[in-house]
Every structure is written in structure tokens, then in C-alpha cells.
Amino acid sequence: MVVDSVITGEGEAVSQNHADVIIVGAGHNGLTAGSYLAKAGLSVLVVEATDKVGGMTSTNPVIAAAPDHRINEGAMDASLIRNTKIIEELELATKFGLREVALDPIYAALGADGASLCIYKDAERTADEIRQFSSSDARAFLELANAMDAVARIVIPYMNTNPVRPLAGGSLTGVLKAALRPKRLGPLARYLAASHAEAIDEHFTHPLVKAPLAALPCFVPMSEDGTGWALMFFGLHHHSGVARFVGGTGAITDALGRCFAAAGGKVRFDAVVDEVLVTGGRATGIRLEGGEELRARAVITTNNVKVALTDMLPDGALPEAMAERVKYIPTDSTNGASFKVDVALSGRLQLTQHQAQRTDDVDLRVPGLVYGTFEDHVNAWAACARGEMPDPLAGVAVIPTAADPTQAPDGQDTFWFWTGIAPAHPHVPWEDQAEATADRAIAHASKFIDGFDTLTIARQVMTPPKFEERFRSPDGNVYHVDPTATRFGPLRPTAGLAGYKTPIEGLFISGGGTHPSAGICGVPGQLAAKVVLKSLKGAADAPGPASGAVSTNAGDNGHVSTADRARAFAASRR
Numbered sequence: 001m002v003v004d005s006v007i008t009g010e011g012e013a014v015s016q017n018h019a020d021v022i023i024v025g026a027g028h029n030g031l032t033a034g035s036y037l038a039k040a041g042l043s044v045l046v047v048e049a050t051d052k053v054g055g056m057t058s059t060n061p062v063i064a065a066a067p068d069h070r071i072n073e074g075a076m077d078a079s080l081i082r083n084t085k086i087i088e089e090l091e092l093a094t095k096f097g098l099r100e101v102a103l104d105p106i107y108a109a110l111g112a113d114g115a116s117l118c119i120y121k122d123a124e125r126t127a128d129e130i131r132q133f134s135s136s137d138a139r140a141f142l143e144l145a146n147a148m149d150a151v152a153r154i155v156i157p158y159m160n161t162n163p164v165r166p167l168a169g170g171s172l173t174g175v176l177k178a179a180l181r182p183k184r185l186g187p188l189a190r191y192l193a194a195s196h197a198e199a200i201d202e203h204f205t206h207p208l209v210k211a212p213l214a215a216l217p218c219f220v221p222m223s224e225d226g227t228g229w230a231l232m233f234f235g236l237h238h239h240s241g242v243a244r245f246v247g248g249t250g251a252i253t254d255a256l257g258r259c260f261a262a263a264g265g266k267v268r269f270d271a272v273v274d275e276v277l278v279t280g281g282r283a284t285g286i287r288l289e290g291g292e293e294l295r296a297r298a299v300i301t302t303n304n305v306k307v308a309l310t311d312m313l314p315d316g317a318l319p320e321a322m323a324e325r326v327k328y329i330p331t332d333s334t335n336g337a338s339f340k341v342d343v344a345l346s347g348r349l350q351l352t353q354h355q356a357q358r359t360d361d362v363d364l365r366v367p368g369l370v371y372g373t374f375e376d377h378v379n380a381w382a383a384c385a386r387g388e389m390p391d392p393l394a395g396v397a398v399i400p401t402a403a404d405p406t407q408a409p410d411g412q413d414t415f416w417f418w419t420g421i422a423p424a425h426p427h428v429p430w431e432d433q434a435e436a437t438a439d440r441a442i443a444h445a446s447k448f449i450d451g452f453d454t455l456t457i458a459r460q461v462m463t464p465p466k467f468e469e470r471f472r473s474p475d476g477n478v479y480h481v482d483p484t485a486t487r488f489g490p491l492r493p494t495a496g497l498a499g500y501k502t503p504i505e506g507l508f509i510s511g512g513g514t515h516p517s518a519g520i521c522g523v524p525g526q527l528a529a530k531v532v533l534k535s536l537k538g539a540a541d542a543p544g545p546a547s548g549a550v551s552t553n554a555g556d557n558g559h560v561s562t563a564d565r566a567r568a569f570a571a572s573r574r
């Protein structure tokens with residue numbers, strides 16, 4: 001058996017060739033699963049392809065010309081995890097240094113004429129703001145919020161519950177409560193059956209109201225029937241609010257990494273898992289690129305689930321019908337993919353015109369900014385379907401340093417623009433149009449935000465192929481699996497695989513492609529850990545070494561690489 005060194009949270013390296021549980025991927029779901037399992041007394045090894053924890057919740061100085069500007073490589077706003085108990089249960093804030101800034105207003109829609117409309121956590125407050133533009137839209141917004149509140153009361157317990165055992169999580173109570181208030185259900189049925197675009201167009205009139213309703217839940221082609229469910233986004237936000245983490249989104253995986261290490265978990269970096277080892281219908285470990293094998297009683301994959309169940313399994317490991325089914329797990333069915341521009345700036349961006357028109361003390365630099373119109377969003381989805389680049393791109397812009405100045409030198413900004421409505425496979429290859437597309441994105445932003453022309457130090461442009469390379473997610477899919485209505489609950493990622501178990505004993509799936517969804521959520525990791533614990537109950541009841549330390553062969557094997565020591569967990573998070 002091959003033995004190699006393992007980096008620990010303390011920067012200590014020990015030799016190890018097996019663990020109770022091996023987890024593929026040190027994104028937030030891998031580290032969440034690892035933390036629950038290690039705290040339960042199991043030996044846990046997380047194997048990560050890159051040299052850092054974080055995955056799509058990474059904050060790093062990736063712009064070479066601006067090494068002190070820390071860039072949020074993937075996610076920005078945290079909401080789903082605020083509907084869970086993970087931060088509390090893992091003591092991420094109280095013991096492991098996680099700090100957050102709650103946003104209120106959460107978003108601001110910017111009009112071409114200098115007007116702005118803020119979306120608050122509280123629906124009534126948002127309605128008050130909308131009333132300045134249209135009283136009928138304010139009424140419609142409250143009706144939407146009321147309908148989506150009923151959905152949120154069902155969805156939140158369900159999202160915290162194993163999707164194949166929903167009665168255990170209190171979702172039924174939500175259904176009964178909703179059923180007892182039938183007045184809410186009428187409008188709800190209309191919203192859910194309609195297309196996202198139709199639901200907005202039918203109920204709302206003012207452009208500044210319609211724009212954020214189109215922009216914020218921008219997951220699915222908005223003119224297709226049955227996509228109105230996306231508006232549920234607002235129901236969830238009214239429950240949980242939205243926060244950003246101090247230090248950037250990477251702060252959550254830093255805190256999880258500290259929690260995991262404190263419980264005895266280990267992370268091995270620069271280790272690409274090539275294959276899950278399957279012997280006699282049972283997962284027995286993993287093989288790394290290069291051929292090294294590591295053994296475990298259970299393996300959890302948190303990398304892209306389609307990759308895990310196709311490329312990483314030996315032929316014939318899955319039953320034939322399931323092997324066919326997993327090939328159809330969709331990663332580019334919506335024709336929409338992610339394009340992102342990050343900019344490092346030598347001073348502060350301003351929203352001069354819009355700020356001047358506000359009569360309250362809202363600082364428009366802080367919320368997420370929407371300046372694409374409703375029509376821009378409808379047209380962008382249509383352009384993606386044709387394989388063409390939307391013009392303008394429709395997305396969300398954030399000045400991360402406005403809410404948290406620690407992410408850049410004093411008085412300087414970073415800028416984050418992301419759209420999920422860019423073609424995954426455009427007719428003109430991405431490498432031939434990435435820079436020009438970024439130029440247009442910044443030119444569009446400059447109509448609303450001042451300072452790009454004089455303050456820009458350098459920028460990073462991320463296209464779907466670059467996201468695919470950076471995060472090993474097919475088509476650069478930031479949701480791991482397309483977030484279409486038919487891929488949620490018992491159908492995520494596909495029928496028969498929703499409860500984290502696979503037909504291969506000892507192999508479990510997790511990550512953004514599993515229930516409840518992608519996003520900064522943690523529940524896929526938390527619930528997968530519960531299923532694994534149950535399955536390894538004997539081991540959990542009778543852990544090996546005290547305090548849950550990872551079983552190692554250090555005494556027998558002794559090899560500790562100096563280079564690996566130097567790349568220790570703590571140092572790698574600088």
C-alpha cells in the first residue's frame with residue numbers, strides 16, 4: 001500500500017494511507033461533511049485537487065498586478081446557509097473566527113436616469129420603496145412576498161431534511177399550514193405555473209421594479225413555462241436575509257478548515273482523485289492521479305457529481321440503468337453559463353448620480369447592484385439559446401470592499417461582476433471574445449458607476465472554460481447540476497440518487513449537485529455526513545484514538561515531506 005504525507009490544519013505533516021472516510025474536495029460542502037464526521041470521532045481525510053481549501057467559495061489575490069486585493073473567485077452573497085444551523089452547530093462564529101456583515105438593503109436596482117430602488121430583507125420595507133414608483137407594483141410585490149412566504153415555510157424545513165425522508169424534517173407542518181391558508185395558494189399556483197418572465201410581466205409595470213425581479217433569480221431560461229418558481233428566491237431572502245463574510249467568501253471555508261482541523265481532520269492538497277476504487281461492489285478508497293491509492297471505509301464525493309459518477313468510477317461499477325441515467329445529469333441544458341469580471345482598483349468607485357438622488361442614508365456602494373433591465377434579461381437568455389453573446393450582459397455587480405474594506409488596501413476597491421446568462425458554448429469561441437466581452441461589461445457598468453477609467457489597476461476575466469478548469473466543474477457550471485425544476489428534491493441529481501447513498505456500498509455523493517442545491521449552503525455536506533455516520537454506525541460508536549484523531553501509519557512508515565510541510569494548511573490560507 002502506498003503511503004504519503006498528509007497536511008494537517010496545524011501545518012504538521014503525518015503519513016497516512018487510510019481513514020474511516022475520504023472526502024473528495026475541500027469546498028465548503030466537503031469541509032462541512034468532514035467537520036461533522038471528525039467531530040463524531042471518525043478519522044477523516046479530505047483530498048483536494050488544488051493547493052487551497054475553498055473551491056467556489058475562495059477568496060485569493062489572483063490578480064498578479066494587485067497582490068493586496070483579495071478577489072472572491074466564486075460566490076459573493078450567503079443566504080441559504082443562514083436557513084440552517086450549521087454555523088451554530090460547528091461554532092464557526094463563536095470558535096473559528098467567522099464574521100459576517102448582514103446586508104440591508106440587500107440589492108439596489110439602478111435606473112438610467114439616476115433613480116434607484118432598494119430591496120430589503122423586510123418585504124414591507126421594499127414595498128414602501130416600490131410605492132414611490134408604482135402603488136400597484138407595491139401591492140403586487142406584497143402579494144408575491146406573501147405567496148412566496150408560504151413556499152419558504154415548506155421549502156426551508158425540506159431543504160434541511162434528507163430529500164427521501166421529508167416527513168422527518170417538519171416540511172409536512174409547512175404544507176399543512178399553507179393548506180390552512182388557501183387564500184395564499186391561488187396566486188402561488190399562478191406564479192409557479194407561469195414562466196418567470198410572464199409572472200413578472202403580468203403583475204408588475206415599472207421598469208425599475210421588473211429589473212431586479214428578473215435579475216436576482218437568474219437561474220433558468222426565464223421565458224419557459226414553469227420557471228416562475230425562481231421568484232421563490234425572494235421568499236427565502238425575506239426569511240434569512242443575506243450576508244457577506246468578513247475577509248471574503250473564503251472566510252467560510254477558512255473557518256470550516258479550522259473547525260475540521262480542530263476535530264482532528266486532515267486535508268491533503270494538490271491531490272487529484274482519478275478514480276474511486278470499487279472492489280466486490282464496495283467502495284474501498286480512491287486512486288490519485290499518478291496511481292497512488294488511499295483506502296477508506298467510506299468515500300464521499302463533493303466534486304461535480306456527474307464527473308464523480310461517470311469519469312471517476314470503473315466501468316460496470318454502477319448498475320447498467322443507473323450508469324445510463326447519470327450520463328444525462330444536465331450541466332449545460334439551460335444554455336446559460338457563468339462569465340465574470342473582477343477588477344482591482346486604486347481608489348473608490350462611486351455611484352455619484354444615483355447617490356445624489358437618494359433622500360435617505362443608504363450607501364449604494366454596499367448592496368448588490370442590478371442595472372440590466374427586464375428586457376436585457378429576457379434577451380440574454382434568448383441570445384444564449386442561439387449561442388450568441390448577450391449585449392448587454394445581464395448580471396449582478398458588487399463592490400465587495402464597500403461592506404468589508406479588509407479585502408483591499410485602505411481606500412481602494414475591488415469590483416465583482418457576474419452573470420449566469422452567458423452562452424456555455426458560443427459560436428465564437430470564448431477565447432476569441434472574452435476580453436471584448438469584458439470591455440463591454442465594464443463599459444456598461446461605467447454608465448452607472450464612476451471610476452473605472454482612472455482607478456483600474458488590472459482585472460481578471462473568467463469564462464465558462466476557465467471556470468471549468470479552475471473548479472473542475474463541466475461547462476464551468478457553478479451550480480454543479482443545472483438548477484431546473486426537475487432537478488430538485490428527490491430528483492437531484494437524478495432519480496434514485498437523491499439521498500446521498502449510491503448503489504455502490506460505501507460510496508456517497510454530496511456537493512452542490514445534491515440536495516438541497518448549490519450555493520453557500522452546507523446542507524449537502526451536513527446531510528451526507530449524517531447518512532455516512534448511520535452507515536458506519538459501529539465505527540462512530542467506537543472511535544479509535546481519543547479525540548477523533550485520524551488513524552495514521554506514521555510510526556510504521558515515517559515519510560514526511562519537507563515541501564509538503566511548507567505547504568501546510570495554515571500557511572496556504574494566508
Ligand SMILES: Cc1cc2nc3c(=O)[nH]c(=O)nc-3n(C[C@H](O)[C@H](O)[C@H](O)COP(=O)(O)OP(=O)(O)OC[C@H]3O[C@@H](n4cnc5c(N)ncnc54)[C@H](O)[C@@H]3O)c2cc1C
Pocket residue numbers: 024025026027028029030047048049050053054055056057073074075076077078079080271272273274302303304338340418467470471472473478479480510511512513518519520521
Ligand atoms: C462565479 C460564481 C458566483 C457564485 N455566486 C454565488 C453567490 O453569490 N451565492 C451563493 O450562495 N453561491 C454562489 N455560487 C455558487 C457556490 O459558490 C457553489 O455552489 C458552492 O460553493 C459549491 O460548493 P461545494 O463545496 O459543493 O463545491 P465546490 O466549491 O465546487 O468544491 C469542490 C472542490 O472539489 C475539488 N475537486 C474537484 N475535482 C476534484 C478531484 N478530482 N480530486 C480532488 N478534488 C477535486 C475542487 O477543487 C473544489 O475545491 C457562485 C459560484 C461561482 C463560481
